[in-house]
């Protein structure tokens with residue numbers, strides 16, 4: 001087993017989930033329904049109307065038996081039948097309208113929740129996305145928010161309907177014959193107990209089923225994609241994955257069978273009681289008729305019809321607790337996400353700095369990815385003047401990338417400050433700050449759409465000539481032109497159809513289109529051949545020229561041409577200066593130069 005069957009288990013735990021039903025939670029849920037109170041008032045009215053109207057046909061049946069038939073009055077018989085039919089037709093027509101209104105409310109609430117959630121997540125920090133498990137976000141948006149629909153139509157409406165049907169029916173039964181009414185009501189607990197037991201069992205199986213299905217979905221999405229498949233093939237894990245899939249699939253099948261069987265028991269219980277109930281009423285009704293003569297035959301038939309109307313509400317009440325807990329749990333899970341704090345907040349009076357000069361300063365910056373961990377960056381002090389090229393060198397894991405992340409405020413410093421043109425970046429509006437910065441990473445991310453769309457992401461209104469100009473400067477235009485679909489070529493998932501070098505050159509073109517004041521460039525490690533590297537070098541030079549740049553350097557030529565080199569080790573800047581000065585120090589830089597840059601340069605000249 002590759003990941004010991006833990007897939008999905010961390011975030012699908014509906015079975016053991018017990019929400020804390022507080023006043024605040026209820027008010028918050030109500031707030032989502034508030035805008036639709038008028039529609040809900042109409043729904044309530046329609047439910048009252050239909051529950052009252054449904055009482056009438058059994059009354060008419062009573063009249064058919066007690067009046068029309070004994071009197072042999074065909075006109076009256078026809079009148080009662082037509083009236084009953086017309087009423088039932090009307091009830092059904094109203095139900096169509098009511099279900100339209102139900103759907104209108106639930107779908108709108110779902111839309112609002114989805115929108116709130118997406119908007120909230122869109123502004124969450126990178127830290128949040130690095131910690132969240134794959135599939136968790138889509139599960140919250142799709143499953144949890146989607147589940148709200150049944151909360152409204154199954155739980156809320158059913159409870160309301162149940163109460164009204166129960167009240168109206170009971171009142172009319174008591175009115176007609178209180179003795180038989182009490183006897184009829186006493187038969188209901190017989191129906192309630194088994195329904196409740198079976199209902200609970202069904203809910204437990206359904207929850208287990210949902211959790212297992214979620215595991216299956218996670219397994220499928222994690223394995224059946226390009227990166228997952230490459231990993232599986234290269235580590236020859238097909239058998240293990242198949243086994244894991246088989247295990248979950250088997251459990252799903254068993255649960256599915258149990259769900260159906262228990263479902264059958266449920267139907268059987270209902271059918272048995274639906275059959276026993278009338279018999280008991282015939283028995284007691286018959287006795288009352290024979291002994292006391294205060295009920296008619298039509299009255300007994302009407303009782304039978306009306307009592308069966310009570311089974312629906314009783315079933316709802318039997319499982320009401322489960323339904324409410326489930327609904328609250330759904331809302332609670334959604335609110336948990338909506339309440340996640342965004343650590344990167346924009347100040348209300350944050351300033352817009354226009355086009356920056358591009359001077360960057362770090363003052364006593366401390367940072368760590370997790371508060372409990374040792375700091376990733378310790379007391380970083382540095383200054384990069386406007387237009388300068390700064391190179392960052394150091395062993396792997398030293399903190400070079402982390403330093404660059406702090407400039408566009410992808411993460412927040414723990415203490416100290418990052419300044420742009422002398423202004424603390426926390427004082428600058430986020431869009432104003434990030435508009436100044438272009439980032440070209442080694443692991444370029446492209447959307448699964450055309451090259452053109454990917455480029456336009458940087459500047460949606462760029463003209464064709466500007467796209468071509470940027471791509472020509474980034475040394476990628478000729479390649480794009482050579483593709484059968486040119487700029488309209490779809491790049492595949494994360495740009496899988498392109499080579500690493502091609503992707504990076506497209507990302508350079510994208511950064512050129514953005515025309516930032518500051519460029520952050522993570523230079524390719526030795527993964528690229530010298531030809532590809534030369535192409536990238538030629539592409540990046542115009543982007544770095546005239547702009548302030550922070551380059552995570554792996555090549556000798558880069559450090560040689562840097563205005564300032566920062567040597568990072570274990571979260572500290574241990575040396576800084578120009579190449580020759582640093583060589584003279586005979587410290588870590590000299591070491592790196594001897595081991596990394598020098599040899600990398602030699603290997604390049606050999607290629």
Ligand SMILES: Nc1ncnc2c1ncn2[C@@H]1O[C@H](COP(=O)(O)OP(=O)(O)OP(=O)(O)O)[C@@H](O)[C@H]1O
Pocket residue numbers: 130369370376394395396397398399400401402403
């Ligand atoms: N999202 C993250 N959450 C927790 N720790 C992280 C995260 N990203 C990086 N780290 C840790 O922070 C430290 C610094 O990482 P960073 O990527 O800045 O190093 P680097 O100098 O750029 O390394 P390299 O040259 O290998 O890319 C490493 O120990 C790394 O494991």
